Amino acid sequence: MAKGPRSGPYVCGIDAALDVVSGKWKGLVLWELHAHGVRRFSELRRGLPGVSEKMLTQHLRQMEEDGLVHREVHAQVPPKVEYSLTEDGAALNEALRPLGEWGRHRLHRENLTTTPAHDHPY
């Protein structure tokens, strides 16, 4: 993961897609934004238990560069920044659904159930 249109050349679409979603929290960010529509920084932070501020901003910036999330700054005191999915990001989320189901089945088979706190479909 480096600059703008990333590390290529990509051998296939999966290559490109995986590049964009790999990172410890990217999948969860996608999920949070999909579930809530719009979220501010601190809401996302609370939604991803364990994430550090640095990592969250880092991932959000990358996803912005990659055209997955929209970032809107409101000039206020205290500051308010809102994040939401772009069309691209929403489409990516859709594309991730089968993968999420595959993962869920696997978790069930191994008795490593998902945390029921988030009761999301992925």
Next chain:
Amino acid sequence: MAKGPRSGPYVCGIDAALDVVSGKWKGLVLWELHAHGVRRFSELRRGLPGVSEKMLTQHLRQMEEDGLVHREVHAQVPPKVEYSLTEDGAALNEALRPLGEWGRHRLHRENLTTTPAHDHPY
């Protein structure tokens, strides 16, 4: 990426699935095995231009642990080892298809076409 049933706890299926497919060559290995059914080590190596032997064995061993690929050693001289997808691996491949298409569209939009040498659907 560490031992057997991996780093958990996972927050959701996507988490688990991404854990299993992240790694520079995993997606391509999946593709190669899906496309050819059975491949030996050196065939895979030739199919993934740029991979080192170390990385290939490392990834293959991990995917074996994760139950994605089947490894069969034939006691011959010279040695012969054949790899193929398990049911799980094949299902994962199916689950990756939408993601691959998303990636392909994105590559098109950015004029970073896939190498036409492999003319696969992902």
Next chain:
DNA sequence: CCTTCCGCTAACCAATTGGTAAGTACCGAA
């Protein structure tokens, strides 16, 4: 005053991932 909130940034470090080069062990062909 002091702290808290908010959304960052910078400096630094540790862990993970990936790469390079070499060695292993065996056989057949040149």
Next chain:
DNA sequence: TTCGGTACTTACCAATTGGTTAGCGGAAGG
């Protein structure tokens, strides 16, 4: 006798990723 093919392993190094700590800047609440 040396080479190439096969499927690795080992040792070492570089790059990337993630984590920790600290601080900013201004306003509101104790």
